[in-house]
Amino acid sequence: MDFRLTEEEEAFKREVQDFIDELLPKDWMGVDPDGHNEQADEELHQFELEVRRRLAARGWLGLQWPKKYGGQEASMMKQFILEQELIYRGVPYWALSAALMTGDMILQFGTEEQKQKFLPPITRGEVQWLVGMSEPNAGSDLANLQLRAVEQDDCFVLNGQKTWQTGAHYADWAALYARTDPNVKKNKGITTFLVDLKSDGISMRRITQMTGHPAFCEVFYDNVRVPKENVLGVVNGGWSVALYGVATEKSFGLWLINSGRRDFEMLVQYCRETEAGGRPLGKDPLIRNRLAQIAIELEVGRNLGTKVQWMATKGMPIVAQACQVKPLGGCILQRLAHLGTQILGLYGQLDEESKWARLRGRMKYLYLASAAMTIEGGTNEASKNTVATVGLGLPRG
Ligand SMILES: Cc1cc2nc3c(=O)[nH]c(=O)nc-3n(C[C@H](O)[C@H](O)[C@H](O)COP(=O)(O)OP(=O)(O)OC[C@H]3O[C@@H](n4cnc5c(N)ncnc54)[C@H](O)[C@@H]3O)c2cc1C
Incomplete structure (x- = not known):
């Protein structure tokens, strides 16, 4: 096991460090350690958008992804170096990391159409994604989730609630887990959906953490119609997607x-x-x-x-x-x-x-x-x- 970086990786690390030096204000203390204040403070959020634009301009969003989806086909190690430097210096990165994690899932489980539609906007820094897993009675026991999705014509209709949805109030899309079959073993009847958060029937209520920052929301789905082409992976196959997502987290x-x-x-x-x-x-x-x-x-x-x-x-x-x-x-x-x-x-x-x-x-x-x-x-x-x-x-x- 050799943790030393290659010359090329060392050069990339220096490039990232120079980029960050130029990006951050001189007296920058950093976002909070888990990045949540970036999702609660409007000024920080605006800076986060600027960071996204600047990283996108460098071609550093989705570094590892195939070029045809906007990536650079760079090594995994370069991605690690980039993340490590950004996080160490306290650059706003939470929203980006959620979007990139979702992008990885789409790359792994998505159709060709989904990859073409959803990955390039992430590499351009244009969209924010949320992780739509937890519910009031489904946290550690994620398989217990109750938000219901019922097939109807060319859509699935969603009803139910998610909670602890970090950054939902700023997010554009959700990678959401819902119950499509209540009559099988808990983890067999779950499907993953890519949900446009501007859809009719979605409402949110912000939750304030004890830090004083309202960084996350309860999100309510009331007869929300999601087109069938937005199923990620196969119907009732959401547990594999969830395990992949949880492992990445x-x-x-x-x-x-x-x-x-x-x-x-x-x-x-x-x-x-x-x-x-x-x-x-x-x-x-x-x-x-x-x-x-x-x-x-x-x-x-x-x-x-x-x-x-x-x-x-x-x-x-x-x-x-x-x-x-x-x-x-x-x-x-x-x-x-x-x-x-x-x-x-x-x-x-x-x-x-x-x-x-x-x-x-x-x-x-x-x-x-x-x-x-x-x-x-x-x-x-x-x-x-x-x-x-x-x-x-x-x-x-
Ligand atoms: C800051 C923050 C941000 C979050 N952001 C998101 C987000 O963006 N999207 C999202 O979907 N979720 C998010 N979550 C939710 C998070 O994933 C859940 O809080 C977490 O999975 C725990 O679930 P729970 O809160 O329901 O607690 P529970 O699962 O009810 O756990 C309560 C206690 O029981 C213990 N426990 C439960 N089951 C077992 C077991 N089998 N063995 C031993 N002990 C057990 C737990 O360890 C814990 O101590 C966020 C949470 C926090 C705190």
């Missing part, structure tokens, strides 16, 4: 780690520069010890994530390994947030707006935001169940 663990590295570096710098009781915080043995512990964990997580990427480039199965990185990433960021708020003391509880805030309220924000990181993209328990069954060969619980 597990790469979120490395996302968290790469983003956490930046916050960690800020905290270390703060400890270098800030004095308490007449000596730098960084000389306090307890603080040094706990910072070192986080450094170890981030390094372990990063190496594990890099191993998973390397395995992916070799075409090896990665589900069990990716499910190791996801819970690790969430837990490390929670521990980082706890440590950060403790080191900053009472200053660490202040919002960015306060003149007394340190690190522009970043640690307080991370503390609140990181609570979701062991839930979104599949809970830690769900990931560990996969490690136990797929990785260790243990029977299902």
Whole structure:
């Protein structure tokens, strides 16, 4: 196993870094670690649209995809390099990543017409997609989803509700999972639909997270007609599409780690520069010890994530390994947030707006935001169940 980049990959990495230097304002703190404030704050959303345009102009959206659909047929490693640099620097990337993940699914399961219709607009940065999986009674137990799709003439008619739909209020399209056959085993009667969110019968209600950001929505489908040509894969074959989507989402663990590295570096710098009781915080043995512990964990997580990427480039199965990185990433960021708020003391509880805030309220924000990181993209328990069954060969619980 050799994680070193080739000369060409190193050159690409530098090109991406230069691009980001030029793109970001000088005092850029970064979007929040899971990218959610980009979907809640109008100003950030506008910047996200600008980022999309600039990445598209470089030909960097759908880098790996075939040229005939707007891609560059670049290596998987180049895609990883691009993502890692964007996320580490806190460039808005959540909406793009959802669109690219959906594009990968369309490439895998779609018809030729669907590929021609849906992939080029993603590479041009023109459309936002949402992940339409969760419902009030279908989260970890996704197969329990109840949103109903009934065949009628040349359409399927959708009725029901989704929840926790990140960015739904900005999204154009949904990759949505619905029940098409209620009379078979739960995971056998599900179909995936590509749904135009401007269709009649769709309404939304925004949900505010405890960070104060209304980044996601409940979405209601009331007699929404979806043309049959928008079925992704085969009717009642949605479970395979869902498994593919869920497996891709597990790469979120490395996302968290790469983003956490930046916050960690800020905290270390703060400890270098800030004095308490007449000596730098960084000389306090307890603080040094706990910072070192986080450094170890981030390094372990990063190496594990890099191993998973390397395995992916070799075409090896990665589900069990990716499910190791996801819970690790969430837990490390929670521990980082706890440590950060403790080191900053009472200053660490202040919002960015306060003149007394340190690190522009970043640690307080991370503390609140990181609570979701062991839930979104599949809970830690769900990931560990996969490690136990797929990785260790243990029977299902
Ligand atoms: C910030 C954020 C963004 C999200 N964005 C989206 C999105 O864009 N699209 C989308 O579709 N969904 C989204 N989700 C939803 C997310 O996928 C679900 O929250 C997640 O899958 C968990 O489902 P649940 O909330 O229903 O919890 P539940 O599945 O009800 O779990 C509750 C608790 O029980 C535990 N549990 C459940 N089953 C088991 C089991 N078999 N073994 C052990 N423990 C178990 C869980 O680990 C958890 O601790 C988002 C969630 C968050 C927090």
